[in-house]
Amino acid sequence: MAALATSLNHLQAYPDPGYDRLRQSLSEVHGLPMDWILPGNGAAELLTWIGRELAQLDTTYLVTPAFADYHRALSAFDGHVTPCPIDLAAGPPNLVAPIPVSPQTSACGLLLNNPHNPTGTLMPRDDLLPYLERFALVVVDEAFMDFLPPDQQQSVLDLVLDWPNLIVLRSLTKFYSLPGLRLGYAIGHPRYLHRWQRWRDPWPVNTLAEAAAIAALQDHTFQQQTWAWLPPSRQSLIAGLQALPGLIPLPGAANFLLVNTEMPGSQLQRALLQSHQILIRDCLSFPELGEGYVRLAVRLPDENDRLLTSLAQIL
Ligand SMILES: Cc1ncc(COP(=O)(O)O)c(C=O)c1O
Numbered sequence: 662m663a664a665l666a667t668s669l670n671h672l673q674a675y676p677d678p679g680y681d682r683l684r685q686s687l688s689e690v691h692g693l694p695m696d697w698i699l700p701g702n703g704a705a706e707l708l709t710w711i712g713r714e715l716a717q718l719d720t721t722y723l724v725t726p727a728f729a730d731y732h733r734a735l736s737a738f739d740g741h742v743t744p745c746p747i748d749l750a751a752g753p754p755n756l757v758a759p760i761p762v763s764p765q766t767s768a769c770g771l772l773l774n775n776p777h778n779p780t781g782t783l784m785p786r787d788d789l790l791p792y793l794e795r796f797a798l799v800v801v802d803e804a805f806m807d808f809l810p811p812d813q814q815q816s817v818l819d820l821v822l823d824w825p826n827l828i829v830l831r832s833l834t835k836f837y838s839l840p841g842l843r844l845g846y847a848i849g850h851p852r853y854l855h856r857w858q859r860w861r862d863p864w865p866v867n868t869l870a871e872a873a874a875i876a877a878l879q880d881h882t883f884q885q886q887t888w889a890w891l892p893p894s895r896q897s898l899i900a901g902l903q904a905l906p907g908l909i910p911l912p913g914a915a916n917f918l919l920v921n922t923e924m925p926g927s928q929l930q931r932a933l934l935q936s937h938q939i940l941i942r943d944c945l946s947f948p949e950l951g952e953g954y955v956r957l958a959v960r961l962p963d964e965n966d967r968l969l970t971s972l973a974q975i976l
Pocket residue numbers: 702703704705706728774778802804831832833834840843844845
């Protein structure tokens with residue numbers, strides 16, 4: 662808020678189209694050269710250009726269920742999609758998608774998400790290495806990776822300099838609770854980033870978003886606090902959900918949990934909203950999940966307790 666307030670005076674000028682201050686800040690955070698970083702109007706804006714890039718390949722292998730915006734970005738450019746469905750019935754720890762690795766994929770793209778939305782599954786980074794050898798372009802959306810304490814992250818960011826066919830996507834939306842700010846960034850080989858810069862409008866990130874992002878990235882206290890409260894809070898929410906009839910939570914690594922529900926998801930959502938003023942996410946927008954699942958946010962312990970008590974009353 663302080664960074665936004667001090668930046669109001671700067672609205673009289675256009676933003677720096679190179680976003681040098683922000684890229685410098687991100688370069689220090691990740692220990693990567695500035696040229697390999699491209700900020701965007703949310704990760705969603707960068708997904709548009711990733712979609713255009715992937716659409717030029719034979720097909721894009723997409724782990725499903727998938728964040729709906731991937732379909733939007735690929736279909737905007739008539740990209741061909743080959744779904745790789747996760748076998749949800751197999752249950753944990755087998756929630757991995759059967760992505761083919763063969764010579765036939767050398768002209769194809771791969772778009773995946775780690776930790777994965779909506780399952781919350783965290784893929785070990787080493788499992789991704791074979792794909793880098795076999796796909797023309799591998800995009801790893803790490804929008805939720807920063808929720809993991811640094812020593813538990815499974816990021817592939819450190820591989821970008823060695824793999825010119827790897828793009829990593831990050832967002833400030835989730836970890837910093839800033840969806841309205843619209844700030845995300847792509848990290849990858851400059852030959853991609855320069856091309857996207859030519860495709861898009863010159864100032865996709867506004868002055869206030871740039872200033873707030875720089876301030877957020879330096880807020881180490883907030884980062885440490887989140888890494889301290891989230892894992893135990895998530896663990897006790899999982900335990901509380903396991904104790905309720907008709908609910909089976911999946912072991913997520915992010916700030917949400919995918920929960921298998923016997924009561925249809927939309928019915929459970931409505932009951933919670935009507936009787937307890939709590940809004941949960943139904944999964945109807947994920948065709949593979951439908952009424953069989955809901956997605957719950959992991960919040961602070963007293964809010965999780967309120968959710969558990971309300972669920973117990975309904976179920
Ligand atoms: C997996 C995933 N990637 C990216 C995004 C988009 O983030 P942004 O707000 O930066 O566009 C979301 C938002 O829901 C998401 O779930």
